[in-house]
Amino acid sequence: MKNGTIWCDDQGNTIQAHGGMILRHEGVWYWYGEHKDAPVSIQNGMEHLNFVGISCYSSTDLMNWHHEGLCLTASEDPANDLYLDKIGERPKVLYNKKNNNFVMWWHVDRRDYEYAKQGVAIAERPEGPFRYVETIHPLRADSRDMTLFQDVDGKAYAIFSSDWNKTLRIGELNDDFTGYTGRYKDVMQGQSREAPALFYRDGLYYMITSGCTGWRPNSALYAVAEDLMGEWRLIDNPCMGPDYRNTFHGQSTYVFAVGEQLYLMLDHWKPGAHELKSSGYSFLPITVRGDYMEIPWQDEFVL
Ligand code: DGJ
Numbered sequence: 001m002k003n004g005t006i007w008c009d010d011q012g013n014t015i016q017a018h019g020g021m022i023l024r025h026e027g028v029w030y031w032y033g034e035h036k037d038a039p040v041s042i043q044n045g046m047e048h049l050n051f052v053g054i055s056c057y058s059s060t061d062l063m064n065w066h067h068e069g070l071c072l073t074a075s076e077d078p079a080n081d082l083y084l085d086k087i088g089e090r091p092k093v094l095y096n097k098k099n100n101n102f103v104m105w106w107h108v109d110r111r112d113y114e115y116a117k118q119g120v121a122i123a124e125r126p127e128g129p130f131r132y133v134e135t136i137h138p139l140r141a142d143s144r145d146m147t148l149f150q151d152v153d154g155k156a157y158a159i160f161s162s163d164w165n166k167t168l169r170i171g172e173l174n175d176d177f178t179g180y181t182g183r184y185k186d187v188m189q190g191q192s193r194e195a196p197a198l199f200y201r202d203g204l205y206y207m208i209t210s211g212c213t214g215w216r217p218n219s220a221l222y223a224v225a226e227d228l229m230g231e232w233r234l235i236d237n238p239c240m241g242p243d244y245r246n247t248f249h250g251q252s253t254y255v256f257a258v259g260e261q262l263y264l265m266l267d268h269w270k271p272g273a274h275e276l277k278s279s280g281y282s283f284l285p286i287t288v289r290g291d292y293m294e295i296p297w298q299d300e301f302v303l
Contacts, residue, residue, distance in 0.1 A: 001063065001301040003282035004249065004268050009057060009065045016055045018267050018279055019090040021147070021254040022062075023126065030126045031057040032091050032104070033253075035070060036277040043085055047273040048111045050074075050084040054091045054104070056127050062258065062283075062303065071128025072104060072121050081108050081119060081135040088119070090195075090253065092148040093126070094156050096177045102126055103177040105158055107146050108135045116142035118160065120178055138162075139171055139184055145194035147254065148173075151228060152200060161194045162186075165212045168193055170229060185229040193221070199255040199262060201288050208238065208252045208264060215271035217246040224291045238286070241297030248297050250282055258303060262286040264295055 001007050007015045020033025035055040041048050053070035072091070075082035082088070091106035101122055108117040118138050121130035137143065138160065146160035156173040158180070163169075167190070172183040193209035200206070205225045211218035220239055225232040239247055250266030257263070268280035283301040287294045 001281075001283070003266075003280075003284065003297075003299060003301055005280045006278050007065070007281055009067045011067065013067065014277065015057060015065055015067075015281070016277065017057055018269075018276070019253050020265065020267075021092045022256040022265065023093050023095065024256075025095055025126050027060065028126070029059045029062055030068075030093070031059070031065060032071065032093050034089055034091065036279070038277075039084075040273040041084065043111050046111060048085065049087075049273040049276060051082065051086045051088050052084070053082075054088060054106065054130070058127065062301075068127035071123065072106075072130040072132070075132070080132075081117065082132055086110060086115075087113070090146055092146070092254070094148050094150055094177055095126075096156075097154065098175055100124075102128075102130070103156075104130050105146065105148055107144055107160075109144070113144065116144055118143050118146060118158070122178065133178060136179075139169065139180055139182070141169070143169075145196065147196045147198065148177075149198040149228075157228065159196045159198060159207070161196075161212075163189075165192050165194060166190055168196060168207075168209065172229075183229070187225075187232040188223065188234065191234070195252045197252045197255045197264065199257070199286075201262070204288075204291065205232075206255075206288065206293065207232065208255065210247065210251045215269040217249050217251060217269075219245050220247045220252055220295075222293050233291070235291055235293070238293040238295045239297070240294050244297070248282065248284075250280075255286065262288070263301075 017033025054072040056071035195210040266282040
């Protein structure tokens, strides 16, 4: 798989799993993401890429991907937050051991990005179908780019850009992963970071983020903390190689591990209602040593 380009599934169709994440469950990899190969309509005089749902792909080797279809589908009810006039971005899924189910959260918005909500859906199986639960303003605030993180003790957290993207908020989720406990921590206040991707390694939490420049790439930065809900320290840009200043023309979306090896997933956005579906992907190996991190560019994703 050539990094920076759009990849195809086992049927030869482009993989539509943008702003995505990879979950491993019972020996299978599941890749969830935004399905952007959708009709374009006119909303308030502007082109709008219709929301059709969230895609799920499965693989046993991270190279060959099978489309499991839309695991969360759009609603036909114009009053519903899954209607085609909405936006659904950055879906993330966790397995909930207590209930033996799968919980999805994603960014719900309108074309003007002023709705700024989160959606919750639940499924019995990783490939769905996910049943829509509700959309909320988490902790009574606006929320745009978001991710989920499961800590080593099993607790789950949602991390989202809030206060009009000025702050990254880490909110603790309840035991069912379906709502907030009310416990939260604001980090990187006033720094306007988005596209958060977190992981834990040997006593340290790491968070890779991007700046807020719409679809245009910018410099990634990472931060570290000893305590997820403690003080985070911004460290550096982890990217190395050509175009490291603009994250190799990409933007972070998730970090997954294959054994001990960590990989950063990037989206290479192609802005425009008709072009977003052609946005490429990269999976790049991450090296960490204490609070030092490096992510060199690689032309190919190889295991
Ligand atoms: C940057 C975000 O990271 C994307 O998910 C998307 O919301 C674009 N902004 C929209 O401009």
